[in-house]
Amino acid sequence: MEIALTLVSPQEAALAAAAVQLTQALAGAQARVKEPRPLGPGAVDLSVEAEALAPVRAAAQAALSQMPVDVCVQPWAGRRKRLLIADMDSTIIGCECIDELADFAGVKDLVSEITERAMRGELDFEAALRERVAMLKGLPLSDLQRAYDERVALNPGARTLVRTMAGSGARCVLVSGGFSFFTTRVAQAAGFHAQRANTLIEAGEVLAGEVGVPILGREAKLSALREEAAAHGLELSATLAVGDGANDLAMIEAAGLGVAYRAKPVVAAQAHAKVDHADLTALLYFQGYAASDFVTD
Numbered sequence: 001m002e003i004a005l006t007l008v009s010p011q012e013a014a015l016a017a018a019a020v021q022l023t024q025a026l027a028g029a030q031a032r033v034k035e036p037r038p039l040g041p042g043a044v045d046l047s048v049e050a051e052a053l054a055p056v057r058a059a060a061q062a063a064l065s066q067m068p069v070d071v072c073v074q075p076w077a078g079r080r081k082r083l084l085i086a087d088m089d090s091t092i093i094g095c096e097c098i099d100e101l102a103d104f105a106g107v108k109d110l111v112s113e114i115t116e117r118a119m120r121g122e123l124d125f126e127a128a129l130r131e132r133v134a135m136l137k138g139l140p141l142s143d144l145q146r147a148y149d150e151r152v153a154l155n156p157g158a159r160t161l162v163r164t165m166a167g168s169g170a171r172c173v174l175v176s177g178g179f180s181f182f183t184t185r186v187a188q189a190a191g192f193h194a195q196r197a198n199t200l201i202e203a204g205e206v207l208a209g210e211v212g213v214p215i216l217g218r219e220a221k222l223s224a225l226r227e228e229a230a231a232h233g234l235e236l237s238a239t240l241a242v243g244d245g246a247n248d249l250a251m252i253e254a255a256g257l258g259v260a261y262r263a264k265p266v267v268a269a270q271a272h273a274k275v276d277h278a279d280l281t282a283l284l285y286f287q288g289y290a291a292s293d294f295v296t297d
Contacts, residue, residue, distance in 0.1 A: 002076040003031075003048040003056055008275075008282040009069040012042050018069040019044060025063035031056050040291025042278065047076065072273035072286040074257060080287045082234050084165050085225045085251055087243030088176035088186055088197070090119075091261050092158045092280075097182045098132055100151040104143040107135045121246030121266045125177060125217040130210075133200065137209025141202060144181050152182060154190055157280030162191040163295040164284055171232055175224045177217055177247050196224055222250040242283060243267065259283055 005022070009015045023033050031050035038044050050056050057073040064071050089096045102111035111132045118128040162172045174187045174195040187195040199212035214220070221243075229239055241248070241255035244263040252258030252271050260271035261280065268274045275282045284294065 001050065001053070003050055003053060004072075004074055004076040004079050004288065005033075005046040005048050005056065005060060006039070006043070006072045006286050006288075007046070007064075007069055008043045008071075008278040008285050009067075010042055010278055011068050014068050015042055015044060018064055018067050018071075019046070021063050021067075022046070022060060025059045026050075026056060028059065031059070039285050039289070040294075043282075043285040043291070045285075045288065048073075068277045070273070070275050070278050070282050072257075072259075072282075074272065074286070078237055078256070080168070080289075081165070081238055081240040081256060082170050083225075083229055083232065083239040084162070084170055084172045085175050085221070085228065085239065085241045085255065086162075086173070086192075087221075087245070087248045088174055088183055089178050090244045091242055091248075092155060092174065092190060093152050093182075093186055094155050095151055095153075097147065097152065097178050098129075098136075100147045101136055101139060101143065102132070103151075104147060105136050105139045111135055119245035119247070120264045121249070125247045126215045129177065129198070129215060129217070133207075133211045134209045136200075136207050139207045141205055141207065144200075148182060148185055152186065154186070155280055157278075157282070159190050160294050160296050161280045161283055164289060164293065166191055166193065167295045168289075168293075171228060173224065173228055175216070175221050175251070177215075177221070177245075196220075218247040218250050221248060222254055225251045225254055240283065240287070242280075257286065259286070 031048050034047040036044045060071050099112040102108040117123045172192045174192045176183050176197040180197040183195040183197040198216050201208040201210040237256040239255045240257045241251040242259040258272045260268040260274040
């Protein structure tokens with residue numbers, strides 16, 4: 001079978017060294033590497049002939065585990081996806097919005113500890129969300145906009161990822177266990193077609209300390225992937241999901257390409273590929289886009 005092996009790194013020298021090391025490692029996996037194809041600064045595609053995908057992926061990950069290089073190994077056919085489902089907090093943006101709200105409420109240490117444990121899969125997501133939101137009771141609604149203005153920023157490559165895929169005809173949906181106040185704004189800023197998230201209940205001019213039901217968590221994210229794919233006549237093999245926390249794991253495993261971005265160990269271990277070093281444009285390179293194809297501001 002023909003396999004696409006994509007290398008992406010912020011360090012071009014490391015990329016060159018990785019390509020040499022990979023060729024040697026893959027020889028032991030009974031794989032034949034064809035001529036590399038540069039995709040852009042710090043990105044290269046290798047076409048690999050092998051009988052099976054798993055040995056190539058295992059050999060590549062082992063060979064590059066100590067190098068600042070992200071690698072994606074997947075079938076060459078069908079690698080350009082038609083649906084992107086993306087987590088928001090710590091994926092498309094660089095913070096956890098609930099932790100930032102907690103900072104304004106004076107309880108960030110307590111809330112961020114629960115957030116971290118929930119994202120690692122150590123706590124039930126819904127129960128942990130309810131507990132954290134309860135600590136926000138009485139927070140002025142004006143602090144939500146303040147948190148967005150002062151704390152929320154798109155991660156590097158996020159807008160280019162979404163706009164490039166959308167420009168090529170893909171459906172792009174932001175799906176978050178966070179809050180619609182933020183997803184509506186982040187979706188617009190990045191160029192997503194739609195968004196799904198939880199709702200914070202209001203009590204006049206302050207937060208009530210409650211979250212709307214049903215709570216959007218792990219299973220709801222998986223359902224969003226399946227529903228969006230079905231609505232647009234797509235097989236799951238034509239989808240890409242990206243996230244960092246345990247509540248993203250089900251959609252990451254079910255997608256045609258599931259990517260862990262700066263992810264917790266439980267997610268990184270199960271994803272098809274992970275991005276630990278490059279920015280989010282790595283997901284475009286993984287699909288075979290060249291830098292010249294990118295839609296940028």
